[in-house]
Amino acid sequence: MSMKIPFFNYKQTKELEVQRVENTPDHIAIIMDGNGRWAQKRGLPRIAGHKEGVSAVNKVVKAAVNSNVKILTLYTFSTENWKRPKSEIDFILRLPKEFLHIYLPDLISNNVRIETIGDFDSLPSYTREAVQYAIDKTKDNDGLLLNFALNYGSRLEIVHAVKQIISDIDNSKLSIDALDDSQFSNYLFTNGLSDPDLLIRTGGEQRLSNFLLWQLAYTEFWFTDVLWPDFTEENFLSALEEYQQRKRRYGGI
Ligand code: FPP
Numbered sequence: 001m002s003m004k005i006p007f008f009n010y011k012q013t014k015e016l017e018v019q020r021v022e023n024t025p026d027h028i029a030i031i032m033d034g035n036g037r038w039a040q041k042r043g044l045p046r047i048a049g050h051k052e053g054v055s056a057v058n059k060v061v062k063a064a065v066n067s068n069v070k071i072l073t074l075y076t077f078s079t080e081n082w083k084r085p086k087s088e089i090d091f092i093l094r095l096p097k098e099f100l101h102i103y104l105p106d107l108i109s110n111n112v113r114i115e116t117i118g119d120f121d122s123l124p125s126y127t128r129e130a131v132q133y134a135i136d137k138t139k140d141n142d143g144l145l146l147n148f149a150l151n152y153g154s155r156l157e158i159v160h161a162v163k164q165i166i167s168d169i170d171n172s173k174l175s176i177d178a179l180d181d182s183q184f185s186n187y188l189f190t191n192g193l194s195d196p197d198l199l200i201r202t203g204g205e206q207r208l209s210n211f212l213l214w215q216l217a218y219t220e221f222w223f224t225d226v227l228w229p230d231f232t233e234e235n236f237l238s239a240l241e242e243y244q245q246r247k248r249r250y251g252g253i
Pocket of ligand 1: 032033034035036037038050053054057075076077078081092095096099148203228
């Protein structure tokens, strides 16, 4: 059995409260929005908001480990983010390396496994190499799965799945009759992962922005005006507590 070493300092009492409640979400997905506005409010360049956003990622990962969440999927870079100025893109895509340089040892000692969803091969080499190193180093861990959506877009994912399905049908690896929603899910980047139970979006907007469109079919949504760099463990626990009050019916009564 692996030992969970607490590397965080938020209130232990709150942690125990959450762990005692039965319906902690297994899978939480987060749209981390508001970095640019956080910086603008302070008269800083937008990249200062992204940099500060890395600290918020660390806080939330710790809170997720402490709360026994199984999967945390973070929308880190979307297929639409390529429309931003090159300097901002370069900055964001260097953040995984920076984050892992600081926190990988902590993540390893807390039994965290790192994975990604998205078009990994089209990322710059400095992103791919740092992330691949972390994936390899953590592949045998069986605690929290920290899943970075990197160069991810849901429509890209669905089109990619459809092409693969057609090819498998053409090659007689799949029959049309065998294709149902569970089979379809196997062709998505999230193959093997349970669908998110809870979606959190910070920064005040209430939209999905091409994130996990298929997988969020029955997910509970929680929106907050808090800008991502200001997002704390307490905010995360508030979302969990509200989720725990919700009644999920999946179309039933
Ligand atoms: C959206 O805010 C945020 C992003 C496009 C980048 C998200 C990246 C991070 C939070 C840091 C990544 C950290 C790690 C560890 C990989 P925005 O820029 O759209 O904000 P705005 O809506 O206020 O302009």
